[in-house]
Amino acid sequence: MNYQLDFTPVIDGFPDLLWGCLGTLGLALGGMVIAIIIGIGGVILRDSPIKPIRWLVMAFVELIRNTPFLVQIYFIFFALPLAGIFINPTVTAIIALGINGGAYAIEIIRGGVQSIHKGQIEAGKALGLHKGDIFRLIVLKPALRAIYPSLTSQFILLTLTTSIASAVSAYELTSVAQRIESDSFRSFEVYGTVTVLYFLMAWIMMQVFNLISNRYFSYPVK
Amino acid sequence: MNNANPSTSAEPMIVFRHVEKWYGSFKALTDINLEVRTGEKIVLCGPSGSGKSTLIRCINHLEPYQKGELLVEGLKVGEDPKIIDAVRREVGMVFQQFNLFPHMTVLENCILAPMRTRKTPREAAVATARRLLDRVKILDQADKYPAQLSGGQQQRVAIARALCMEPKAMLFDEPTSALDPEMVKEVLDTMISLAEEGMTMICVTHEMGFARQVADRVIFMAKGEIIEEAPPEQFFRNPQHKRTQQFLGEILSRH
Numbered sequence: 001m002n003y004q005l006d007f008t009p010v011i012d013g014f015p016d017l018l019w020g021c022l023g024t025l026g027l028a029l030g031g032m033v034i035a036i037i038i039g040i041g042g043v044i045l046r047d048s049p050i051k052p053i054r055w056l057v058m059a060f061v062e063l064i065r066n067t068p069f070l071v072q073i074y075f076i077f078f079a080l081p082l083a084g085i086f087i088n089p090t091v092t093a094i095i096a097l098g099i100n101g102g103a104y105a106i107e108i109i110r111g112g113v114q115s116i117h118k119g120q121i122e123a124g125k126a127l128g129l130h131k132g133d134i135f136r137l138i139v140l141k142p143a144l145r146a147i148y149p150s151l152t153s154q155f156i157l158l159t160l161t162t163s164i165a166s167a168v169s170a171y172e173l174t175s176v177a178q179r180i181e182s183d184s185f186r187s188f189e190v191y192g193t194v195t196v197l198y199f200l201m202a203w204i205m206m207q208v209f210n211l212i213s214n215r216y217f218s219y220p221v222k
Numbered sequence: 223m224n225n226a227n228p229s230t231s232a233e234p235m236i237v238f239r240h241v242e243k244w245y246g247s248f249k250a251l252t253d254i255n256l257e258v259r260t261g262e263k264i265v266l267c268g269p270s271g272s273g274k275s276t277l278i279r280c281i282n283h284l285e286p287y288q289k290g291e292l293l294v295e296g297l298k299v300g301e302d303p304k305i306i307d308a309v310r311r312e313v314g315m316v317f318q319q320f321n322l323f324p325h326m327t328v329l330e331n332c333i334l335a336p337m338r339t340r341k342t343p344r345e346a347a348v349a350t351a352r353r354l355l356d357r358v359k360i361l362d363q364a365d366k367y368p369a370q371l372s373g374g375q376q377q378r379v380a381i382a383r384a385l386c387m388e389p390k391a392m393l394f395d396e397p398t399s400a401l402d403p404e405m406v407k408e409v410l411d412t413m414i415s416l417a418e419e420g421m422t423m424i425c426v427t428h429e430m431g432f433a434r435q436v437a438d439r440v441i442f443m444a445k446g447e448i449i450e451e452a453p454p455e456q457f458f459r460n461p462q463h464k465r466t467q468q469f470l471g472e473i474l475s476r477h
Binding site for chain 2: 117119120122123125126127128129130133137138141142145219220221222
């Protein structure tokens with residue numbers, strides 16, 4: 001063990017690594033936004049009065065949750081061009097992350113919605129509110145509060161999963177690291193640094209999630 | 223309160239005609255016939271599972287019924303969503319478990335429905351809400367969240383919330399059953415003052431003191447049927463049916 005640490009390539013490439021972090025956060029943010037939309041939309045459709053729509057949502061959730069993300073992102077990246085749809089790797093990655101995160105979000109948010117006492121919905125009905133208003137104004141916030149810890153840890157996972165998007169050469173931290181590593185062969189230094197950067201991003205994100213929670217979900221409950 | 227009350231008119235506001243309801247194969251309501259006139263105060267009592275909550279929940283269609291017809295102000299409450307909407311705007315409901323929205327302040331709870339369903343402007347909705355919160359003596363808690371209030375306070379807020387829709391009738395579904403004993407009175411006092419102002423009320427309750435004081439008629443139900451119906455003096459002094467006598471014996475010995 002007389003490996004000589006040499007951080008010079010890491011230091012030289014540090015601005016690139018920081019840009020990579022920004023790319024990662026961009027993918028994660030885009031993925032989360034799509035995941036939240038799919039999650040809430042999916043929960044509404046999951047209880048649609050039309051059976052085929054319910055089945056479609058259930059099939060979507062099962063399909064996504066029982067196949068590897070790497071395969072999903074390859075599928076979107078290579079299959080869509082066959083259908084004549086050409087999108088760049090970064091957009092592909094955001095879509096794939098959103099779809100993957102969305103499937104998990106449907107199940108998580110659904111759990112939250114089911115935790116809402118039916119008296120809440122009856123009170124809304126008795127006040128003359130319509131189904132959509134009841135969901136949006138009465139059910140959604142307490143439901144999101146109930147599952148907030150699970151949803152945010154799913155989103156942290158989504159952020160870390162962005163590293164797989166390097167497989168389709170999306171612009172993010174891992175692909176930047178791979179490039180620096182293959183130019184310098186300083187694997188330990190590069191991936192050691194990247195590990196710390198991912199950890200910091202996840203940690204900062206958790207703090208942001210906590211701030212959001214304090215801002216929006218701080219109402220007292222018994 | 224009795225039939226001499228000037229706010230009581232001859233015109234029926236709520237009419238049940240041969241209403242029947244099943245939960246699957248279980249018959250929850252059998253041949254319900256009932257007329258409630260504007261301004262009348264009805265107390266519904268009976269053992270648990272007798273269908274009294276189910277009966278009032280049919281009025282605003284929280285429960286659908288399968289046979290007969292139920293009219294509110296001449297409109298048949300059934301599958302027509304427009305009529306259900308109209309009835310729900312005109313008929314307020316207070317629940318055993320309060321069902322306040324935990325993520326909204328007391329004031330927000332009160333202004334939500336008027337703003338969404340009556341399209342009342344915010345300032346007007348707030349003014350109405352503050353007036354009604356004052357009336358149930360809880361205006362000082364307007365900016366608190368439900369979990370910060372006692373059960374009795376929550377139920378008074380729930381009453382104010384229903385009143386904010388300016389309903390023509392109020393349904394009370396065991397409004398004091400979930401309360402600690404020392405809080406029952408504040409809620410009953412609120413209901414009594416509402417009754418004195420002429421509100422049409424149907425109350426499912428075992429508070430027989432309340433029934434004596436405000437009811438025009440007391441209705442006794444068992445096994446989904448109306449067994450007996452009488453003005454309170456007669457109902458308590460001289461119940462006709464054995465089942466009623468037995469029930470009154472049980473419930474009055476507890477108090």
